[in-house]
Amino acid sequence: KNEVEQSPQNLTAQEGEFITINCSYSVGISALHWLQQHPGGGIVSLFMLSSGKKKHGRLIATINIQEKHSSLHITASHPRDSAVYICAAHSGGSNYKLTFGKGTLLTVNP
């Protein structure tokens, strides 16, 4: 069982809709990353957060350490937001490794 679980696996939305992607993890972490990967493309780091909430443009990431849960929200979604969104947990300390979720494929239709 993967220590980082994302839901949903696939998500289809209409342009303008509010999007939520969830990430749950079973290990203690020091930071959680949200990444974006466009089809056939490279991977871009969107957020790294260890508590609370971060916002960048129409993207908002939140984390609840006690509940071991993070969400990525996209407001006023646009077709260019169509991509795979990946969360990854960093356990910190002397462990340099990230544990990745399998990703959520988001398709935003015009």
Add this chain to the structure above:
Amino acid sequence: NAGVTQTPKFQVLKTGQSMTLQCAQDMNHEYMSWYRQDPGMGLRLIHYSVGAGITDQGEVPNGYNVSRSTTEDFPLRLLSAAPSQTSVYFCASSPQAGGYTGQPQHFGDGTRLSIL
């Protein structure tokens, strides 16, 4: 700055051939790593390095070698290619080797490798 540069972008090999995937970063990052990405699976760590001269195995190291002679370069070698190594390979770097809060990872564009 170019960031993380991976070459080649695409490669087709025959079973048993060897090759080296190149990764270079110009951000003076200490930490570099190689991942493979397969359908239906999350990214999996192959090898990583916390600085020049220091490397360690990740989750799926078998069939791969790495070295880190300089801060900038972290090549991944396939010793004898097998069809199971068909995958997309990503190199990543970050300013610090882990640490308490971690650091954002910078990824290359990936190398799409097919083994026939």
